[in-house]
Amino acid sequence: MPIYVDFEPIGRRGECPNGQSLLDCARQLGVELINLCGGHGSCGRCVVQVMAGVVSDPTPEEEKFLTPARLQADYRLACRTFPLTDCKVRVPPESLSTPQRTQVESEDYHLEVAPPVRAYRVSVPPPSLEDLRGDAERFRDVLSERHGLTVSTVDVQAFQALSTHLRTQDWTVQAVVRDGQEIVAVLPPEPRPLGLAVDLGTTKIAAYLLDLLSGKTLAARGMMNPQIAYGEDVIARITYAQQSPKQAEHLRGLVVAALNRAAAEMATQVGAKATHIVEAVLVGNTAMHHLFLGLPVGPLAQAPYVPVVTSALDVKARDLGMTIAPGAYIHLLPNIAGYVGADHVAALLATDIAHTGEATLLLDIGTNTEVCLAQRGRMTSLSCASGPAFEGAHISCGMRAASGAIEHLRLVGDRVEFQTIGDGPPVGMCGSGILDALAQLRRAGIVDRRGRMRTHPRVREGNT
Amino acid sequence: MPIYVDFEPIGRRGECPNGQSLLDCARQLGVELINLCGGHGSCGRCVVQVMAGVVSDPTPEEEKFLTPARLQADYRLACRTFPLTDCKVRVPPESLSTPQRTQVESEDYHLEVAPPVRAYRVSVPPPSLEDLRGDAERFRDVLSERHGLTVSTVDVQAFQALSTHLRTQDWTVQAVVRDGQEIVAVLPPEPRPLGLAVDLGTTKIAAYLLDLLSGKTLAARGMMNPQIAYGEDVIARITYAQQSPKQAEHLRGLVVAALNRAAAEMATQVGAKATHIVEAVLVGNTAMHHLFLGLPVGPLAQAPYVPVVTSALDVKARDLGMTIAPGAYIHLLPNIAGYVGADHVAALLATDIAHTGEATLLLDIGTNTEVCLAQRGRMTSLSCASGPAFEGAHISCGMRAASGAIEHLRLVGDRVEFQTIGDGPPVGMCGSGILDALAQLRRAGIVDRRGRMRTHPRVREGNT
Known part of the structure; x- marks a missing residue:
């Protein structure tokens, strides 16, 4: 029976032939783990964490490079570890030779600077x-x-x-x-007061450091949501958090640590300290919002799926473990419903969709996609799961936007032109590549307007 | 050269003849350390902490009963430890065979129940x-x-x-x-909301658990201020706290831990939980107030001796590490000056001295004594150190109110009648005994109204 290994948060999954180490398997799937020694257990760099499944016992080499506490937490050297059942393996950022790409760029948006x-x-x-x-x-x-x-x-x-x-x-x-x-x-009298803005997504986190006097964005950081190792979508996270208060607090701690690191790095980058951040604002879908605040997520998973709280909140940074100015507040925008959260409210505000005259559709595509139809001031919103499609899950060659992912693609006559992240050989296709592929197939008349493949000289009948 | 040992927080000091263990010395001074084995290092009960001075090295018996961390913190078995220089030794409450007496009784005082x-x-x-x-x-x-x-x-x-x-x-x-x-x-719907009232003294702490509906006192706890091991008076504490933020936080932590323990014990005693305590009020002198809040105490020790804050404060319990209801507030009464603190304000309020018609003097006798003279609504307050006299320091037979202290005394003809705490043989004299002795000497005409000893058949000339 073939063994399957799932590398997270990259999102690469594939078969691991018998006798192959996790490192071999990662290489084959295009997951670029650092290894300086060529996989001989002597550099100690290809550290991964086994989240699920059974693997071979730790070797003396691993006991040399990994503390007992890390071994206890199932950290292993990929080159010394052989899967015995299907496995889920977390790749820490420091074990990747090229970092995963997360978008933090955006169009500039004019607004009045009026911090609280x-x-x-x-x-x-x-x-x-x-x-x-x-x-x-x-x-x-x-x-x-x-x-x-x-x-x-x-x-x-x-x-x-x-x-x-x-x-x-x-x-x-x-x-x-x-x-x-x-x-x-x-x-002290000198430092400029700073602000922190966070978009806490199910898959990705974007954090921005702002000058509260000028309103300028001074630095930005994109990162994977580290909770992803415990479930790719909100339902999986809710399930994990509900198993015990300790697990819920663990998920919370992962995000808080990531945000604290980002805040400190951005502050250092502009010659300031994280304690000069005197106000923060955070948005996320209702589940991310509740997990971040330590609120129970059980009600979100049970009909009629009500949130604990929908109103906007101001919470002291220190009460959430955030190491910015300890007396600073974190403002959380209101949620609308159990599955239409504060991130959607932010999108409504940023696009000012309420004041567009004509019928207008807003799409916020992510692991969850929120949609709002606005007409004459009336707004109707809903959400749907879309991460699996756009982030490569359940697509045979799908993957997240990591090194080797096809991110752009064009059909030029009979040829396929493509660009991969990091310009290396292609190992899979990420969301933007899949969108490009669909658009190109449609433009070339290979896919019809209902999404069906037409008979075409280049289309082969397969077994799916 | 004789070696002197000072046992705290009991306040017993005396000579330790060469070759005597700390246990021998404690016995001689009437400090009742628990020892079940008769001082042979086999029961492990006579644990003390050496705060200052040099003592003999730890023995194998001590390594058996004390963890490396405790040995590192200079915890020792008194029976196995021999002082090599003058020493200051802390006796933890659990090592005392009879607990130290702290007064928490008071006259009932009628007031309207109007909690915030x-x-x-x-x-x-x-x-x-x-x-x-x-x-x-x-x-x-x-x-x-x-x-x-x-x-x-x-x-x-x-x-x-x-x-x-x-x-x-x-x-x-x-x-x-x-x-x-x-x-x-x-x-939950059932439990009655509880309140906590704390008088945080330099030497003693009194804590009360109240029913916030009826205003009744449900339980009371008296305990020594555990900071006493780091200095008997406020100046010594301030000096210790100023040496490093870590030391200041250590002092703070000692009091917080003692209060949390008292709150939990009192709650358990009345069948409730500490998290049912939804409001607290705390008073103390300005130094105790500042140390409890983690405020710098440096300004209190430097002319012109101003406090960091004099206004009344409401601080979240969790921000101070108190494990009552986490959202509960602790109300701190205002301070008046660097050495006239919130405890004096409490005394002014409790006695309603502002509304007495005639000239009235209020004395709050403690390690620091605060005095207020009120006349026609005008109040003038000051403070002075008095602990040394009333708590036995600098009195040759003085001690705090521990087992064996003479707490009451009467001259009956030629005889001296006295009562000791615990009714055992007398080992010293505590504050109330010293007051009794002075009053009796004055009444018998042996001491004149200026405090001078008269010639009297029972008065011997000594060398002091």
Whole structure:
């Protein structure tokens, strides 16, 4: 019986002939694992994690390169590991020779910069025998006298920073005030306040670092959603999370860690610190939204599929484990329904579809695709699963947009011209390649308008 | 040269003759360490922690009873440990055969029960195909329709509990609402909402569990402030905390752990859970207040000795590591100055001294004593160190109120009648005993009104 191996988050699946190692199998499927020693167990670089299935026992080479804790978590060297049953194998980003491609580019979109937080430069008189007010009170009095602000709340961690910054910054600090009411952060006087915007997709995460004064995007990061190792679609994630609170928290932790890493890297890239990020906004479908907040996802999987919460939320970053400014808020846009989430609301807002005069259709294609039909201010939205088709699942040569995937394709006469990611030999076809292929087949008259293959000299009858 | 050993938090100090173990020395000073084996290193019960000074190396018996981590933290068996220099030794409560006495009794005080939180029993219609609102929205709508409440905020952890409780409690839960604005907790329908009141003293901590509906005190706990091992007075604590943020956080953690333990024990005692505590109030002197909040204490030790903050604060329990209801607030009364803190404000409020007509003096005697003179609504407060005198420090036979301390004393003719804590043989004198002794000496005319000893047949000239 043939053994099948599924490499995630790349999305390459295929047969592993008997006696082949996971590394051999990966090579055959075009998954470019790093291996410096040629697969002899002596470089320790082809680390993978076995998520499901039975494999051969760890070898002495693996015990040399992997800590007991990692071995316990089923980390293995691909070159020393032989599948004994069908397997699901996670490839950590650091084991890939070419990183997976995630799109973060977009059309520029004009909007007014009006963040909920505003930074004030505040110079406070030092205490003296004639002025024995507490640091916080002197600080608040200046905010009130000079800036006309009556803040009602000071975040406890902002308090913790206040006295230290005042005394080391010659009694001048930046107060970051949210909605004119709460001091969410106290920063040294120089750094510009930063914002973080996150699109938390089922498959991919896009994160952007913004200058909150100019509104400019300073840096962007695309990455795979690390939860993918626990299920490719939202239903699989919900099922995994429902098995125990610990598993739900594990999924949550994976995303939080990825976002913290992205925030820190982007901040470093622009010469700042993650703690200068004083406001964040995050969108995702309802399941991603709930998992990120630690909300139960059970109701999403049971009729009538209601969310725990649909309203917009403001949650302290630290309450979610985010290591930006600890008093900063993360704003979450409202959800519409169990399967039409905050990411769709973001799409509605960004396209301003409510104010287009004519009947207009909005498509947000992803692992889940959300569709909105708008006409004369009335909007009707729905969603459907589409990831499997667009991301290569259930397509015999399908794969995600990793190295070797055909991402563009053209029929030129009898020839097929194509471009692969990384320009290497083709190993499969990703979503954009599949769309290109369909469009080209349609244009060439090989596929009819109902999607059916016509008889054509180049079309062979197969067994599918 | 004689070696002196100081046993804390008991407060017993004395000479340790050469060749005596810490256990021998403790016995001689009346510190009642548990030892079941008679000091032969075979019961492992006389565990102490060496905080300062040099002692003999650990023995094989100690390696048997103490983990490497505990040995690393200078935990030792008193019977196997011989001091080589002057030492300071901490006696953990579990190593004492009779617990130290801390007073939590007080006169009853009538007040109106008006906590900032109120619990509402809310029955929510289950979702259906005709009612696809999110759980939170259906819940909020009922709160608004039935109870006229428009809550603006729902704590994120209350959200996390909401859906689960609704589905397991037949769609009826208790919403705990603070100031009519924020849902701080969602509880099952039965448990009564509880409150926690804490007096965080430099030496002792008193904690009370209250029924927030009736205002009744359900349970009380007195305990030593575990920070005492790092300094007996506030100046010593501030010095220790200032040496590094890690040390400050360590002091904070000690108190938080003690309070969490007390809260859990009291809740268990009344058949409840610590997570049913939905509001807390804490007072302490300014240094204890700042250390508990993780605020810098440096400014308190430098002229002009200003606090970081004097205003009253409401801080989320979870932000301080308190394991009561995670969305609950801890209310901290305002501080007045660097050395007149929130505990004094509590004393002013409890005695209502502002409204006494005549000139009135309020004394709050503790490790620090705060004094307030009130006349015609004008109040003048100050503080002074008094712990050393009242708690036995710098008194040759002084000690804290532990087993064997003379706590009451009377002169009857030529005889001295006294009572010790635990009714055992006397080993020293604690604060109340010292006060009794002074009062009796004054009454007998042996001490004059200026505090001077008169010549008296029973008074001997000594060398002090």
